[in-house]
Amino acid sequence: MKKGASRPPGPRRVTMQEVGRIAGVSQVTVSRALSDPSKVSPETLAKIMGAVEATGFVPNAIAGALASRKSRLVSALVPSITNVVYSSMVRAFSERLRDHGYQILLSETGFDPEDEEATVVAHLSRRPDAIMLTGIQHSPQVRRLLLAAGIPVVELWDVSDSPIDLCVGFHHVDAARAAAEFAIDRGYTHAATVTAGDERARRRQGGFAERFGRNSAVPVPDYDAGGPASIAAGREGFAALLAANDLRGGVIYCSSDILAHGVLIEARSHGLTIPGDIAVIGFGDQEFARHLDPALTTVRIDLPKLGQAAADAVLSRINGQTVASPVIDLRFDIIARASA
């Protein structure tokens, strides 16, 4: 049919100049009509809109951005877009910003802070009106670049004592400590952890182990998945921990619900009952957590709220309003279910 077709070059793009010619007005008038119709007489407005329709004019935002020095673009850098945790935040962030006329330039940065710089430069070259990064661990060079850019910067998914600019998130160590205290309250006397290979997950692991360790005679063994969380990693982790430790009657703290799901599955495959033989605590409260059997005890973070708060902070900065507080701690909730 269209086999082997090489597409013809599209029609020359319509400019405001041409729309103006057709409507019998100058290019500036077209610009005004489109940006603020009230600044133009009803008759000319009608003629202009007619010409716009007729030509299928689509304004060139690149030229507009160059002239106005406002790109109406906001950058978003997240470790992974397939991870619901991040994509949920990005969704809330972008929806709020889109309502205010901004578009999102999105990039995945992976979990290696080293690669971040090139991505940041690429984004800054687009002259975004603001930029959102995940986490608070950034190289000095990245911080310098961001500071020099002179735009609002929001660090998401963590809190910091020394934010680059704005910061919206929660205290990872606190969240993990709260999980540990929950486990202690429930009477578990020993614990183990399964942790994904990212810095924040490791920080949570540290918080859990430290807090739990204060109430426990035995050390808290950890399985480091090394990579992204997955059910497979959770299963491997549990199997490995089980092989090397006496887990019975203890609790497993996982750095994400996904890992916890894997732990649940693997534990069952070993004939263990939950929470009778082994208790499990996850992190994130994804949709499936409440539907697992047993339902997963976990730590809930209000993802949409994080995204929205970040967007709101950015918007007030853009609009020159003073933000009440540059760092917003949105906390977390322990969701007690049947698994622990």
Added chain:
Amino acid sequence: MKKGASRPPGPRRVTMQEVGRIAGVSQVTVSRALSDPSKVSPETLAKIMGAVEATGFVPNAIAGALASRKSRLVSALVPSITNVVYSSMVRAFSERLRDHGYQILLSETGFDPEDEEATVVAHLSRRPDAIMLTGIQHSPQVRRLLLAAGIPVVELWDVSDSPIDLCVGFHHVDAARAAAEFAIDRGYTHAATVTAGDERARRRQGGFAERFGRNSAVPVPDYDAGGPASIAAGREGFAALLAANDLRGGVIYCSSDILAHGVLIEARSHGLTIPGDIAVIGFGDQEFARHLDPALTTVRIDLPKLGQAAADAVLSRINGQTVASPVIDLRFDIIARASA
């Protein structure tokens, strides 16, 4: 600390002009040095790089795009970024394009084709070098806009007889028919479906029901979730179907693995065994599918491959190469596991 701070306006942005002044060369030379270092003498290159370092110069891609009429931007429109199906494709698509110097402008379009037009216009105003859309259902006006834009357009996640330009995906009806044939081969004599509220899911449901119906005496009842797939929706769906029909010994075809997961959970809560009492087939082969108990029989789509193929098609169009075939059918695989 920084309480109530309103951030000072960032330092004036450095231009090639200034870099040139400092390096003792003209603006064009700086431009050349950065775009193709070999076109500049080693000494001046060194001076220029020194000035770039010293000033922290970050090129203005907006100005570059305006001048060169190439934005190095590719638009991507997907229904939802929190759905792993779409985000996996987007990841593969963007990674491949990023390797070639393109950045991704991403928007969620939801599942209502009506809202698409505004989003498309917003994207086209940024003058992307190409645009990726999900699905093949687009309003005439959207098609017109896309055609007039004169850029490569790739429709992902479906195949079409009349693509706007390029098309990479698979035959939804075929995939569903294959699932139906699989079920028939396994000897199931009656079936029901649980379907999410999007057009392609509905189309698959139709394909399954039609094909299965040809080998079955009884009709195939459907539960329409009406909205996005979720475990909760799957549970509700199964409960509703069970209340109104005799499902024993039959098979449930779900429009996604998530729904199937819900069906599995609900079925078990009703004391039913799988596949003994009820068989279940999912769609998508997400990571959890193989780990469920019983492991989920499902239809696998190679998401990364779809995204890469789309990116490759776009790249060859951009580079003026003739594409072998504008529509690429990447098919699917039936993954037989324990649930059916």
Added chain:
DNA sequence: TTGTATGCGTTATCAT
């Protein structure tokens, strides 16, 4: 190898 002139399609500023 380097520089000059010009244009990309808007918005901002100043007139009328």
Added chain:
DNA sequence: ATGATAACGCATACAA
């Protein structure tokens, strides 16, 4: 209410 003119910061064509 409308228009003329000058940026915006770079790339392209051409000249030296």
